[in-house]
Amino acid sequence: MTILNDWQAMYAGDSMGMLEALWNLPDQCARAWELGLATPLPPGRDVRQVVVTGLGGSAIGGDLLRVYGSGRLSVPVVVNRDYVLPQFVGPQTLVFAVSYSGNTEETLSAYREARERGARLVVLTTGGRLKEMALADGVPVITVPAGIAPRAATGYLFIPTLAVLSRMGMLSGVEAGVEELSRHLQSLREKYKPEVPLDENPAKQMAANFHNRIPVIWGASGTTEVVAQRWKGQVNENAKAPAYWNVFPELNHNELVGFQYPPELLQRLYIVILRDPRDHPRVVLRYAVTREIMEKAVAGVTEVTATGRDGLARLYSLIYLGDYASIYLAFLYGVDPGPVKVIDRLKASLAGK
Ligand code: PA5
Numbered sequence: 001m002t003i004l005n006d007w008q009a010m011y012a013g014d015s016m017g018m019l020e021a022l023w024n025l026p027d028q029c030a031r032a033w034e035l036g037l038a039t040p041l042p043p044g045r046d047v048r049q050v051v052v053t054g055l056g057g058s059a060i061g062g063d064l065l066r067v068y069g070s071g072r073l074s075v076p077v078v079v080n081r082d083y084v085l086p087q088f089v090g091p092q093t094l095v096f097a098v099s100y101s102g103n104t105e106e107t108l109s110a111y112r113e114a115r116e117r118g119a120r121l122v123v124l125t126t127g128g129r130l131k132e133m134a135l136a137d138g139v140p141v142i143t144v145p146a147g148i149a150p151r152a153a154t155g156y157l158f159i160p161t162l163a164v165l166s167r168m169g170m171l172s173g174v175e176a177g178v179e180e181l182s183r184h185l186q187s188l189r190e191k192y193k194p195e196v197p198l199d200e201n202p203a204k205q206m207a208a209n210f211h212n213r214i215p216v217i218w219g220a221s222g223t224t225e226v227v228a229q230r231w232k233g234q235v236n237e238n239a240k241a242p243a244y245w246n247v248f249p250e251l252n253h254n255e256l257v258g259f260q261y262p263p264e265l266l267q268r269l270y271i272v273i274l275r276d277p278r279d280h281p282r283v284v285l286r287y288a289v290t291r292e293i294m295e296k297a298v299a300g301v302t303e304v305t306a307t308g309r310d311g312l313a314r315l316y317s318l319i320y321l322g323d324y325a326s327i328y329l330a331f332l333y334g335v336d337p338g339p340v341k342v343i344d345r346l347k348a349s350l351a352g353k
Contacts, residue, residue, distance in 0.1 A: 002198060002332075003331045003332065003334075004197075004198045004201075004204045004207065004208070004328055004331065004332065005197050005198055007194035007195050009331075010194050010328075010331050011194065013331060013336055014327075014336065014337060014338060015336050015338055015339065016148070016149055016336075016337075016338025016339065017148065017338070018149065018152060018238065018327050018337045018338050019194055019327060021148045021149070021152035021153075022152065022189070022320070022323055022324060022327070023189055023193065025152075025155055025185055025189075025316075025320065026181075026182040026183075026185040026186045026189070027182070028153070028155035028156060029155040029159055029178060029181050029182050029185065029316075030178065030179075030182045031155075031156075032144070032155045032156045032158070032159035032160055032163075033159050033160070033162070033163055033175070033178045035142050035143075035144065035156070035160050035163075036142065036159060036160030036161065036162065036163025036164050036167075037163050037167070039122065039140050039141070039142045039160065039163075039164065040140045041140065041164065041167060041168060042094065042120035042121060042122055042139070042140055043120065044091070044120055045168070045169075046092055047075060047092060047093070047094045047120065047168065047170065048075055048092040048093065049075055049076055049077075049078065049088060049089070049092070049093045049094070050065070050069075050073070050075055050076070050077045050078070050093070050094045050095075050096070050165070051077075051078050051079075051080050051085065051086070051089055051093055051094070051095045051096070051114075051119075052065060052066075052077065052078075052079050052080065052095075052096045052098060052161065053079075053080040053081075053082075053085065053095060053096070053097050053098065053107060053110040053111070053114070054080075054081070054096075054097070054098035054099055054104070054107050054157075055081050055099075055104050055106050055107060056150060056151070056233070056237075056343070057100060057149065057150030057151035057152075057153065057154070057157070057233075057237075058098040058099050058100050058104065058107070058124075058150050058157055059079060059081050059098065060151070060154060060157075060158075060226070060229070060230055060233065061098060061154055061157040061158025061159075061161065062077070062079035062080075062096070062098065062158075062161075063079050063225075063226040063229060063230075064154070064158045064226055064315060065077050065158060065161050065162070066078075066079055066226070067222065067223070067225060067226045067315065068162075068311050068312060068315065069165075069171065070222060071311075072171055072172075073165070073170055073171060074170070075170070080110060081106070082106060082110065083105070083106045083109040083110060084109070084110065084113060085110055085113045085114060085117070085119075089113075089114060089117050089119050090117050090118060090119060091117075091118040091119065091120070093114075093117075093119045093120065094119070094120045094121075094122070094168075095110075095111075095114040095119045095120065095121050095122075096121075096122050096123075096124060096161050096164075097110065097111040097114065097121060097122075097123045097124070097125075097130060097134075098123075098124045098125070098157050099124075099125050099128065099130050100125065100126055100144070100150035100153055100157065101125075101126065101127075101128050101150070102125040102126060102127045102128020102129055102130035102131050102132075103128040103129050103130070104130075104347075105350065105351075107130065108129055108130060108133070111123070111130060111133065111134075112133075115137060115139075121134070121137075121139045121140075122139070122140045122141075122142065122161075122164055123139055123140070123141045123142065124141075124142045124144060124156070124157055124160060124161070125141065125142075125143065125144065126143065126144055126145070126146035127143070127146065131143065142160045144156035144157065144160075149237075149338055149340075151233070151234065151237055151238075154319070159178060162174045162178070174312075176310070177310040177311070177312040177313070178312065180308065180309060180310050180312070180313045181308075181310070181312045181313045181316055184307070184308045184313040184316070184317060185313075185316060185317075185320055188307075188317060188320050188321075189320070191203075192320065192321065192324040202321065203321055203324035203325045203328060204324075204325075204328050206272070206302075206304075206321065206322075206325035206328075207325045207326070207328035207329040207331075207332055208332070209270050209272075209300060209302065210235065210239075210241075210243075210270055210325065210329050211329060211332045211333075212268075213268050213269060213270040213299050214241075214242055214243065214244070214268055214269050214270070215231070215232070215235055215241075215243040215244070215269075215270055215271075215272065216243070216244050216245070216246075216269050216270065216271045216272070216298075217231045217232055217243060217244070217245040217246075217271075217272050217274065217322075218245070218246055218247065218248060218251060218271065218272065218273050218274065219245065219246075219247050219248070219274045220247060220248045220249075220274070220275070220276065220279050220280070220283050221247045221248065221249065221250065221283075222280075223276035223278060223279055223306075224274040224275065224276050224279075224306065224315075224318060225247045226315065227274050227306075227315060227318040227319055227322065228245040228246070228247065228274055229245050230319050230322060230323075231243065231245065231272070231274070231318075231319075231322035231325075231326070232244060232245040234322055234323055234326035235326045235329060237326075237340050237343075238323075238326040238327050238329070238330045238337040238338075239326050239327075239329035239330040239332075239333055239335065239337070240330065240333065240335050241329065241333065248273075248279075248283050248286055248287070248290075249282075249283055249286055251290075252286055252290060256290060256293060256294065259293075259294040259297040259298065260297065263297070266297045266298055267297075267298065267299055268299060269298040269299060270298065270299050270300050270301075270302075271294075271298055271300070271301040271302075272301075272302055272303070272304060273287055273290075273291070273301065273302070273303045273304070274303075274304055274306070274318050275287065275303055275304065275305040275306065276305070276306045276314055277305065277306065277314070278314075287303065291303075304318060304321065306318050
């Protein structure tokens with residue numbers, strides 16, 4: 001029997017409770033909204049830019065905000081994954097400093113710089129040095145529950161930013177979007193959960209497509225791009241395997257040409273096209289033509305379309321599928337999806353220098 005049909009073995013092999021955290025994501029999103037409503041707002045009104053500074057699992061919420069906010073916010077959202085901030089950051093910038101552990105050195109450095117530049121700050125963290133500094137500086141802190149992996153906490157690390165922006169009058173209609181999101185995820189988890197066997201479970205089938213192959217995930221600019229990035233990161237961290245991502249229409253102008261050599265290695269690639277019902281009609285045409293051009297070169301191509309009415313539900317409908325698939329892929333490789341010992345080792349080694 002495949003491990004994917006042995007749900008007890010999967011729960012037993014999941015030392016950090018990644019499956020449980022995924023099951024709880026709908027509640028996490030609802031609680032995250034409440035956390036964002038309860039936090040004090042940073043002083044001042046005239047915000048010209050929003051910056052989300054963080055790394056890895058703490059940064060992806062910034063990309064979700066950037067994509068979700070692009071048609072709704074009248075100011076740009078920039079995601080900063082670095083020690084330093086862009087030059088424009090100043091008193092009219094709202095900076096969300098996000099670190100699940102509160103101890104990521106790049107984020108601590110960017111936080112200090114935001115303070116020096118007089119930016120309006122809000123911190124999202126479980127604690128650590130970041131929380132200590134923010135409390136000492138009188139900066140609003142959204143303290144999120146500890147005990148799960150940062151990448152399992154996207155609800156906590158993203159949705160409070162929506163609540164803050166709503167309360168500052170910069171976003172509207174988000175509450176209904178969060179409610180739909182929770183409901184939609186509740187129905188999707190019934191399809192993706194470990195107890196649903198492989199032949200009825202799209203997340204397990206996606207993991208089987210990826211097994212012993214290199215996933216290549218393609219999204220579209222402005223809609224599913226952040227989901228493609230998320231799938232790639234989740235395959236890396238959960239399954240401890242490589243994966244790559246790109247976006248339409250840009251990939252039609254370079255990456256597409258690269259599916260000719262070496263043919264035997266190309267046969268180990270598996271491509272997923274992540275679609276959204278609101279993709280630009282010309283991009284939709286590009287999906288079909290692109291598929292026709294490169295389908296025979298690779299092991300397989302599949303398309304998945306986001307479901308849900310509001311943009312939040314649609315983004316998370318695809319994220320949820322990728323999160324489950326990456327965890328099932330971990331079990332196919334016989335690894336525990338939770339621990340990321342390589343990142344831990346790297347951080348420990350840098351901390352000593
Ligand atoms: O998923 C992970 O563990 C990483 O991507 C972390 O999120 C990243 O290293 C940053 O750490 P933190 O989220 O604690 O700031």
